[in-house]
Amino acid sequence: MLTAITTMDEVKVIEIKKSVFANNDKDAANLRRELKGKGVYLLNLMSSPGSGKTTTLIQTLNRIKDKLRVAVMEADIDSNVDAVKIKEATGVPSVQLHTGGMCHLDAEMTRQGLDNVPLEGLDLVILENVGNLVCPAEFDTGACRNAMILSVPEGHDKPLKYPLMFSVCDLVLVNKIDVLPYFDFDLEKCREYVRMRNPKAQVIPICAKTGEGTDAFAAWLLQEVSAWKKEE
Amino acid sequence: MLTAITTMDEVKVIEIKKSVFANNDKDAANLRRELKGKGVYLLNLMSSPGSGKTTTLIQTLNRIKDKLRVAVMEADIDSNVDAVKIKEATGVPSVQLHTGGMCHLDAEMTRQGLDNVPLEGLDLVILENVGNLVCPAEFDTGACRNAMILSVPEGHDKPLKYPLMFSVCDLVLVNKIDVLPYFDFDLEKCREYVRMRNPKAQVIPICAKTGEGTDAFAAWLLQEVSAWKKEE
Numbered sequence: 001m002l003t004a005i006t007t008m009d010e011v012k013v014i015e016i017k018k019s020v021f022a023n024n025d026k027d028a029a030n031l032r033r034e035l036k037g038k039g040v041y042l043l044n045l046m047s048s049p050g051s052g053k054t055t056t057l058i059q060t061l062n063r064i065k066d067k068l069r070v071a072v073m074e075a076d077i078d079s080n081v082d083a084v085k086i087k088e089a090t091g092v093p094s095v096q097l098h099t100g101g102m103c104h105l106d107a108e109m110t111r112q113g114l115d116n117v118p119l120e121g122l123d124l125v126i127l128e129n130v131g132n133l134v135c136p137a138e139f140d141t142g143a144c145r146n147a148m149i150l151s152v153p154e155g156h157d158k159p160l161k162y163p164l165m166f167s168v169c170d171l172v173l174v175n176k177i178d179v180l181p182y183f184d185f186d187l188e189k190c191r192e193y194v195r196m197r198n199p200k201a202q203v204i205p206i207c208a209k210t211g212e213g214t215d216a217f218a219a220w221l222l223q224e225v226s227a228w229k230k231e232e
Numbered sequence: 233m234l235t236a237i238t239t240m241d242e243v244k245v246i247e248i249k250k251s252v253f254a255n256n257d258k259d260a261a262n263l264r265r266e267l268k269g270k271g272v273y274l275l276n277l278m279s280s281p282g283s284g285k286t287t288t289l290i291q292t293l294n295r296i297k298d299k300l301r302v303a304v305m306e307a308d309i310d311s312n313v314d315a316v317k318i319k320e321a322t323g324v325p326s327v328q329l330h331t332g333g334m335c336h337l338d339a340e341m342t343r344q345g346l347d348n349v350p351l352e353g354l355d356l357v358i359l360e361n362v363g364n365l366v367c368p369a370e371f372d373t374g375a376c377r378n379a380m381i382l383s384v385p386e387g388h389d390k391p392l393k394y395p396l397m398f399s400v401c402d403l404v405l406v407n408k409i410d411v412l413p414y415f416d417f418d419l420e421k422c423r424e425y426v427r428m429r430n431p432k433a434q435v436i437p438i439c440a441k442t443g444e445g446t447d448a449f450a451a452w453l454l455q456e457v458s459a460w461k462k463e464e
Contacts (some may be wrong), residue, residue, distance in 0.1 A: 048281045049386055049394060050280065050386025050390060051386075077394060078392070079389075079393050101366075103335065103364075103366035130366065132335075132367075133363065134363075135364075151282075151385060153385035153386075154280075154281055154282025154385075157313065160310070160311050160313070161309060161310065162281060163309065178414070182411050
């Protein structure tokens with residue numbers, strides 16, 4: 001089954017069109033059901049620009065790619081650099097979604113991307129959403145779970161300022177912990193503020209540059225996908 | 233005239249309502265004309281979440297407040313911390329605009345804020361827009377100029393990934409240069425990418441934490457306001 005995936009030798013670039021569906025929540029629920037039927041878990045990964053989504057993915061994909069059959073969709077307004085990076089650094093199939101200036105992805109736009117991923121035989125698709133702490137939080141993409149990355153230089157007060165983003169995410173990766181000594185970032189305060197927004201959310205400190213902590217993210221993903229596969 | 237301003241002892245919090253105007257460009261042009269009539273220069277300052285807008289403003293306001301009569305509007309989705317910080321650290325009048333989840337400000341929303349600032353006798357109003365590199369770039373606020381902050385931890389490739397933001401800004405402040413040794417940030421590459429998007433844009437490296445470089449931003453503001461006042 002892996003053969004079907006690895007025929008995606010080049011990085012595909014998909015120009016995403018604006019959605020025509022009025023009811024995104026319904027559309028997202030449908031997509032989630034379809035993915036369940038196919039046995040493909042979809043993770044929606046969000047963050048600010050430059051918080052390290054792609055580097056985090058590279059470290060994590062290299063830790064899970066022998067255990068899960070995985071593909072990545074990289075949303076970006078314009079450039080292709082992320083999908084190419086993922087492909088080169090991990091060998092994991094990766095498509096680039098161009099949003100043409102749009103600030104988020106909804107379920108229909110996610111579906112446009114998924115139409116270009118050979119889903120048969122996959123366990124997991126990770127969607128790297130547009131770098132933005134506001135709009136992506138408002139649109140259900142159809143993913144099984146939302147996760148986000150908050151990087152140390154952004155500050156521990158972000159759950160106070162971007163409440164919706166933190167309430168829709170079940171996992172918060174705190175990235176760039178290698179530079180903690182140079183920033184006024186209080187990890188305990190951050191955990192407290194995250195809990196205020198979503199008491200169930202898990203916080204995992206990581207350093208995507210060195211890979212520190214990404215074992216824990218990899219373990220979270222393996223556990224999530226396995227538990228979800230067992231659900232009725 | 234300063235008395236009128238300093239009566240704003242408490243930080244006002246304005247709940248911004250969604251705009252009803254269909255033609256934002258026209259509305260923005262009207263607002264710009266009205267501000268010209270009042271002799272008030274409006275600067276729209278944008279950036280990602282956590283890039284240091286408020287700290288940059290504090291350093292800069294303390295450098296210009298004896299030379300220009302200035303007020304600040306702090307847009308945020310939910311919290312009031314920024315307007316309070318500005319007021320406490322600089323004494324400059326500051327109002328907090330709550331966008332109620334909205335990802336940007338347009339001209340009409342900016343006007344709702346300005347209605348709560350006593351403009352008489354002011355030279356300059358600085359609008360700190362919502363932390364977001366996508367949506368705010370799409371909406372003319374009626375400001376005389378757009379400026380933005382890109383912080384070193386976000387990476388020098390951001391003009392490639394958020395093209396519109398960098399093309400609408402005439403000034404790019406590169407903040408957090410104190411941590412340059414800890415990040416793969418190439419200032420020359422950054423300048424080159426900024427020029428690709430807007431050949432006229434000026435790049436000023438700063439460190440808002442220590443104040444380094446904010447003299448240059450203060451000088452830019454003084455020169456801008458003075459030149460604009462002389463324009464017909």
